[in-house]
Every structure is written in C-alpha cells, then in structure tokens.
Amino acid sequence: MDETILSAIIARRIGPGTRLGEVKLAELFGVSRTRIRETMMRLAARGIVQVSARRGWYVVEPSVEEAREAFQARRIIEVGIVQALHPLSGTEIALLRAHLAAEGEAVRTGDVCAGTCLLGDFHTRLAEILGNRSLIEMLRDLTARTVLISMLYQPNERAIESNADHHAIVAALERADMDAAARLMAEHIDKVEAGLDLAAKPDPLDSLRESLNAQTDPRHPLPKGFAA
Amino acid sequence: MDETILSAIIARRIGPGTRLGEVKLAELFGVSRTRIRETMMRLAARGIVQVSARRGWYVVEPSVEEAREAFQARRIIEVGIVQALHPLSGTEIALLRAHLAAEGEAVRTGDVCAGTCLLGDFHTRLAEILGNRSLIEMLRDLTARTVLISMLYQPNERAIESNADHHAIVAALERADMDAAARLMAEHIDKVEAGLDLAAKPDPLDSLRESLNAQTDPRHPLPKGFAA
DNA sequence: GCTAAGCCTCTTGCATACAACCTGATGGGC
DNA sequence: GCCCATCAGGTTGTATGCAAGAGGCTTAGC
Numbered sequence: 001m002d003e004t005i006l007s008a009i010i011a012r013r014i015g016p017g018t019r020l021g022e023v024k025l026a027e028l029f030g031v032s033r034t035r036i037r038e039t040m041m042r043l044a045a046r047g048i049v050q051v052s053a054r055r056g057w058y059v060v061e062p063s064v065e066e067a068r069e070a071f072q073a074r075r076i077i078e079v080g081i082v083q084a085l086h087p088l089s090g091t092e093i094a095l096l097r098a099h100l101a102a103e104g105e106a107v108r109t110g111d112v113c114a115g116t117c118l119l120g121d122f123h124t125r126l127a128e129i130l131g132n133r134s135l136i137e138m139l140r141d142l143t144a145r146t147v148l149i150s151m152l153y154q155p156n157e158r159a160i161e162s163n164a165d166h167h168a169i170v171a172a173l174e175r176a177d178m179d180a181a182a183r184l185m186a187e188h189i190d191k192v193e194a195g196l197d198l199a200a201k202p203d204p205l206d207s208l209r210e211s212l213n214a215q216t217d218p219r220h221p222l223p224k225g226f227a228a
Numbered sequence: 229m230d231e232t233i234l235s236a237i238i239a240r241r242i243g244p245g246t247r248l249g250e251v252k253l254a255e256l257f258g259v260s261r262t263r264i265r266e267t268m269m270r271l272a273a274r275g276i277v278q279v280s281a282r283r284g285w286y287v288v289e290p291s292v293e294e295a296r297e298a299f300q301a302r303r304i305i306e307v308g309i310v311q312a313l314h315p316l317s318g319t320e321i322a323l324l325r326a327h328l329a330a331e332g333e334a335v336r337t338g339d340v341c342a343g344t345c346l347l348g349d350f351h352t353r354l355a356e357i358l359g360n361r362s363l364i365e366m367l368r369d370l371t372a373r374t375v376l377i378s379m380l381y382q383p384n385e386r387a388i389e390s391n392a393d394h395h396a397i398v399a400a401l402e403r404a405d406m407d408a409a410a411r412l413m414a415e416h417i418d419k420v421e422a423g424l425d426l427a428a429k430p431d432p433l434d435s436l437r438e439s440l441n442a443q444t445d446p447r448h449p450l451p452k453g454f455a456a
Numbered sequence: 457g458c459t460a461a462g463c464c465t466c467t468t469g470c471a472t473a474c475a476a477c478c479t480g481a482t483g484g485g486c
Numbered sequence: 487g488c489c490c491a492t493c494a495g496g497t498t499g500t501a502t503g504c505a506a507g508a509g510g511c512t513t514a515g516c
Contacts, residue, residue, distance in 0.1 A: 021467075033502090034502085035501090042269050046273055052468095053469090054507050055508065056467065072312065072358075073363050075308075076304075076305060076311075076363070077304060077308065132301060133294070134294075135301050145362075262471060265499090282478055282498045283498075284497065459514105459515090460513100460514090462514095465508105465510085466508090468506090468507085469505085472503080473500105474499105474500090475498105475500080477496105477498080478495105478498095479495090479496085480496100482492085484490090484491085
C-alpha cells in the first residue's frame, strides 16, 4: 500500500496537497482504517504525507525553503554516490543504457507518468549499482519529494533535457571518468533546480496573500492570523 | 514516544535485538497498543526496528553488510555537508566549541550515555548549521543505526579519539578551510569504521553457525533451514 | 445585507475486542 | 530414551466502536 501511494506520487498521479481520506482509502484498498492509518504513519515518517489534526491526511506541499533543502540533499547524496562508484562493469553499463532508452521512449511519446517515473528512477539506479540500501531508500523518498516540488513550482517540463543529461552522465561513467560524472551530476541537479520557479506560489492562497499584503496600509489592516 | 525510544537507542540504553513488546510498552507509556503500534510503524519506516511476524518488534541488528552501507552513507552525506557549508559565523563556532566541551566532559567522566549521545549529536549539529532538515533527519537515523552497529561490532570504546577528531574538524572549520574539514571528516568516519570488528559475529548464533558450517561434511548434513 | 453564534456533519484519535498464529511444553507412541 | 503430535499461553494482526474536535451551514439578531 505504501508503495502504491508512493508510486502514484512519483508518477504525478497524485499531486501535492491532495487529501487522502482514511475512509476513502480503506474502501479503495478493501481494508479497514487501521491498516490505512499504519500506512499513513509510515509515509509521514518518510516525509511524504502529513496529518492535519482531525482534518485529514494530505500529500506534503514543500515550501520554497523545503524545496531548496531537498535539492541540496539530493545534490550532496547523488554527487557522493557517483564519486563512490567503482568503474562500472559491462552489465551495469548495459542496464543503464537500457534505462536511458526507456526514458527516451517515454519522453518522446509524451507519457508523463512513465517519464517522471523513469527519470526519477535513473538516480535510484545509480544507488542500486552502488548497492547501498540506505541510500536507495533516502533517494526514493527525496525523488518523491522532488516530483511534488516540480508539480508545484515547475512551469514547463524539461524531460528532454534531463534525459540528455542522464546520457552525458552515463557516457562519463562508461569512460570511468568519475570526476566528470560527478560534475555532470551536480550540474544536472542544479539545472533542474534552476528550472523551477522558486519565486512562485505553492498554492493559490499565497499569491492572494501576497497581493493583499502588498496593498496593506494602516487604515485597512488585515484580519488577525491572515498572514500566519 | 518515537523520540523517547530513539534517544534510548542512541544513548545505548537499548541494544540491538532488544524485543519491544507492544503490551509492555503500552503499559510503560500508559497508552493503548494502538499508539505503540503506530510508533513502531514509524520507527520501522526509519529502519530502527523491525517486526517478526506475530513474534514481536525488535531493535534492528545490522548485518556486516548493512554496517558497511551505513558508514558509506554517513561518509557521503557528512563529507557533502561539510563541503556545502559556508564559512561559519562566530556564533556557530562558539556553539560547536561548547558542544566539544560537553563531549570532552562526558568522555572524561566516563558517562557512556551522555558520551555517545553527544558524539553522535556533533554530526547532526553540522547538518543543523547547514540548516537542512532533510539531512538532519537522515543523519539522526543513521546515527542511531551507527550506535547499534558499534554495540554489535565495536570491541573497545574510542570516545577520546572521536572527540579529538571532532576538535580537529572544528579547527579546520574555524580556519574556513572546508576542504581540510571535509578530508578530516572522511578520515574520521573511516577511522570509526576501521575501529569496528566487522569480522565479528552480530549475535552468538552466528559464531555457532560458522563453527558448524566449518565442520559440515556430507555425512552430517545440517538440518534444513539451519543456515538460512 | 451582514455578522456571529450555534448546530450538524464529517473526520480523525484512541481504545478495545477478537482472530490468527508462533512458540514452548506436555504427553503418547516407538 | 527419543521423536513427534497436540495443546495451551502469549503476542501480534486487523477490525470495529465511540469520543473529540474541526469546518461548514443555517439561522437569528442587528
């Protein structure tokens, strides 16, 4: 169940701020609320959902600050992974190449679900090749958060560019040029982050709030708690 | 409750393999099993405990393989954090110095609980200075796992050495020599990992298993599932 | 027309009850 | 004496029930 929901998020089928009602999910999965709650607890521990007391469970809506932190974390971890990688075997290169092909296919055909899944999975693949389960899990959660961030702040898709970046990274790995691969990875993540509009509003309310704050003057104070 | 249990682990008051009975914990915390289970679910998602079907919850006993992975993850993340750090302000240096003093005090007085807590927290402090909550959480979980690992595989305490290493790292940070700090951090983590006896058995059974496997011959096959 | 108070519904928070199962003990058969 | 089947105790797995609270709607007051 956890993975079903997580996959749905990574595939952009569930967006940030989506309400996940216990009863509805229980019916959907054909189980009782108890098990749904357990799933939600686990997902909450992983930073995927959060609970609003007696209101419901919601997919997290990362703030601009959290978005920056997530990208910083990914940058640190993924560059570290590439640096820690030994020269790849032929099998491993072949696996990555196959993945890149699938990515390219999904991107070309405009299959958004498969596309974001595969683009995200690419990064997990590297952790898998390193064989570090701790890092794999961290990266999977960070990927989910990154997808949510892009749904909030990314004005336009950059799937093609990402796929190209991935190709460049794999090429460097194939040359066993780990330093270049690490540099390309850092640039790739920076590029994705730069492609976001982190000045944008995370939800419609924020722009409203902003406009109202802009015209705030002493004669027309905002209601208490409005900007909180 | 989650934090209470986690703290107890980090302070070495609960060891690897400890059974955490739902009923007992429920009485201890004065709540029903439901809430205990929720806590366990969250801790399980963080890789701190695991459930053995209808037998109970147990604090994880990282295998040698998992131990290596945990240290690799820490190395990658913590070196990355130091590299990402901006030159530290006076306040931040003062904070770290105060922390080092507390560490030294605990180590000298032989206060194991406070000692491991503080030695572990040092690393979290750096993540806090970087201000990245994702990394802070990851590091906290990794620290807990590392403590468990050292309880399984560390023949002798190296608290004094660790404290000295921390001093050296802070000195480098004070000089704003981030590269040196990163190098020292890598060496520090490697040293701690090297101080482990990763050839040792994680539990008494393993040595037994090993001895038995050693003398296995076709005439005296081991019972089915014995080495599984 | 507008505000505000009170109610009503919906949802989670938490506890409890029962079912399923694992483990260790006991007793019968060989 | 040894082994295996059976049973009892204890523990988790899952569902359900009730209470508390948040939000929205209605309605009375101005």
